[in-house]
Amino acid sequence: MSKFALLDCNNFYVSCERLFNPSLNNKPVLVLSNNDGCIVARSNEAKKLGIPMGAPYHHYRQVIEKNNIAVFSSNYQFYGDMSQRVMDSLSMIIPNIEIYSIDEAFIHLDNFNSNNLTDIAKHIRNKIFMWTGIPTSIGIAPTKTLSKIANRIAKKHRANGIFDIHDSSTKDKIISDIPVEDIWGISYRWGRKLRALGISSALELKNTDTKFIRNNFSIVLERIVYELRGLSCIDINLSTTKKSIGSSKSFGKLIIEIEKIEEAISNYAARACEKLRTQKSKTNGIYVFLKTNPFRKNEPQYQKSATLGFDLPTSDTGLIIRSAKNLIKRIYDNRYRYHKCGIILLDLVPENQIQSHLFIKYDEYRKDNLMKVLDNINKSMGRKTIFHASQGIKYEWETRRNKVSQHYTTKWEDLPKIY
DNA sequence: TCTGGGGTCCTAGGACCC
DNA sequence: TCTGGGGTCCTAGGACCC
Numbered sequence: 001m002s003k004f005a006l007l008d009c010n011n012f013y014v015s016c017e018r019l020f021n022p023s024l025n026n027k028p029v030l031v032l033s034n035n036d037g038c039i040v041a042r043s044n045e046a047k048k049l050g051i052p053m054g055a056p057y058h059h060y061r062q063v064i065e066k067n068n069i070a071v072f073s074s075n076y077q078f079y080g081d082m083s084q085r086v087m088d089s090l091s092m093i094i095p096n097i098e099i100y101s102i103d104e105a106f107i108h109l110d111n112f113n114s115n116n117l118t119d120i121a122k123h124i125r126n127k128i129f130m131w132t133g134i135p136t137s138i139g140i141a142p143t144k145t146l147s148k149i150a151n152r153i154a155k156k157h158r159a160n161g162i163f164d165i166h167d168s169s170t171k172d173k174i175i176s177d178i179p180v181e182d183i184w185g186i187s188y189r190w191g192r193k194l195r196a197l198g199i200s201s202a203l204e205l206k207n208t209d210t211k212f213i214r215n216n217f218s219i220v221l222e223r224i225v226y227e228l229r230g231l232s233c234i235d236i237n238l239s240t241t242k243k244s245i246g247s248s249k250s251f252g253k254l255i256i257e258i259e260k261i262e263e264a265i266s267n268y269a270a271r272a273c274e275k276l277r278t279q280k281s282k283t284n285g286i287y288v289f290l291k292t293n294p295f296r297k298n299e300p301q302y303q304k305s306a307t308l309g310f311d312l313p314t315s316d317t318g319l320i321i322r323s324a325k326n327l328i329k330r331i332y333d334n335r336y337r338y339h340k341c342g343i344i345l346l347d348l349v350p351e352n353q354i355q356s357h358l359f360i361k362y363d364e365y366r367k368d369n370l371m372k373v374l375d376n377i378n379k380s381m382g383r384k385t386i387f388h389a390s391q392g393i394k395y396e397w398e399t400r401r402n403k404v405s406q407h408y409t410t411k412w413e414d415l416p417k418i419y
Numbered sequence: 420t421c422t423g424g425g426g427t428c429c430t431a432g433g434a435c436c437c
Numbered sequence: 438t439c440t441g442g443g444g445t446c447c448t449a450g451g452a453c454c455c
Contacts, residue, residue: 033423040423040455056422074423101426101455187453220429220452246425253420295422307448342424400421427454436445 002232003109003140005121006147009086010135010155012103013041016082017072019133020408020416028069032057035250035399036073073404081409082134089131093124098236106144108236114166121162140164144234145227148184149175149202175228178202185224190217202228241279241348247272248342251397254293255338261290262325263392269324269343270391273317276345277375282313284347286320288327293339304331313349316367317374321388
């Protein structure tokens with residue numbers, strides 16, 4: 001039988017904010033998404049006040065003010081840095097991990113004795129808390145899907161933050177309490193369809209015929225059924241290189257002028273290219289999109305995208321900005337007011353495995369060196385010390401971020417001071 | 420006034436090949 | 438008069454995740 005654990009940071013963004021601001025402890029705290037749009041993290045105290053996950057911030061303004069809830073814009077530079085510290089700590093203890101999201105990692109435990117898995121989990125939790133200050137929960141199970149469920153129980157019902165579903169002789173009883181749409185991999189649409197078929201709990205899904213599931217849904221859901229039965233179908237993924245890299249953001253206000261949209265897409269393209277070079281890859285093509293605000297029902301709606309393939313894989317910011325602007329020009333229509341645009345770099349390949357093209361002169365080396373210089377300067381002297389002219393300097397489209405905390409761990413001038 | 424951003428995987432259908 | 442079938446590859450779109 002396989003053995004997995006899922007480590008999950010408790011209320012991660014809130015825990016990050018509390019690290020350098022202990023006055024927030026035991027108080028209700030919220031963290032917002034980009035553009036101060038949605039509520040994406042809640043302290044336990046805020047959960048108790050009935051604030052739901054993912055809700056639009058402006059719908060809850062009154063409750064927030066009435067209860068004096070502390071609110072922060074998201075500070076991804078800071079959270080990303082804290083995440084890396086947590087993951088580094090974890091991989092120092094156990095190297096076989098899959099970093100699944102900014103605050104979660106799957107741990108491969110096959111090489112460990114089943115009898116002391118809880119002790120290992122205790123050790124991991126204590127060390128991570130000691131080294132980073134971030135509280136975590138750990139669920140242990142024979143499959144990834146069950147480890148998600150075990151983690152949920154650890155977080156909600158176990159004082160020590162650990163739950164091993166292997167231990168449990170009452171596994172069926174436990175999963176009979178899990179609503180079908182709370183299972184990892186099943187969401188609103190499939191949940192609704194399953195319920196219509198009379199399947200409403202994880203236990204009922206586990207006991208459903210797999211052929212029936214395969215015919216009515218897909219192999220994805222069939223695998224989930226096997227995983228609930230304890231048969232591992234979703235393996236741990238140890239690779240850290242991404243297959244696509246994107247950058248997109250909503251504008252701070254609706255934008256009509258194509259010049260401003262070109263400026264925005266140039267910035268997103270530059271950012272995506274930075275990430276691309278950081279993982280030492282090149283891209284074979286790009287996807288660019290532009291859309292109006294779907295929540296403005298009284299505005300005319302429009303959305304369009306376009307793709308472009310390159311003759312040779314590239315990570316040249318200049319070329320990618322030019323290409324992205326051309327695609328924007330192609331899909332832009334001056335009759336609409338726009339809300340968001342973005343770029344995704346597709347079909348990534350390792351930069352050291354590029355085959356040169358027969359008919360095209362291969363002068364990427366010069367570009368590579370230029371990009372290295374650009375990255376080094378921006379890394380040592382701050383983001384956007386050097387940038388392309390088309391990225392502009394006015395940023396009328398820029399995202400709202402009115403309540404952002406300091407960059408405690410990533411900017412010298414924001415280092416916490418002790419007097 | 421104000422509703423995120425960044426990913427993964429799977430499938431169906433068309434183009435193309437012999 | 439009768440005009441194929443089987444395979445692969447690519448892409449767009451849709452589902453899901455945090």
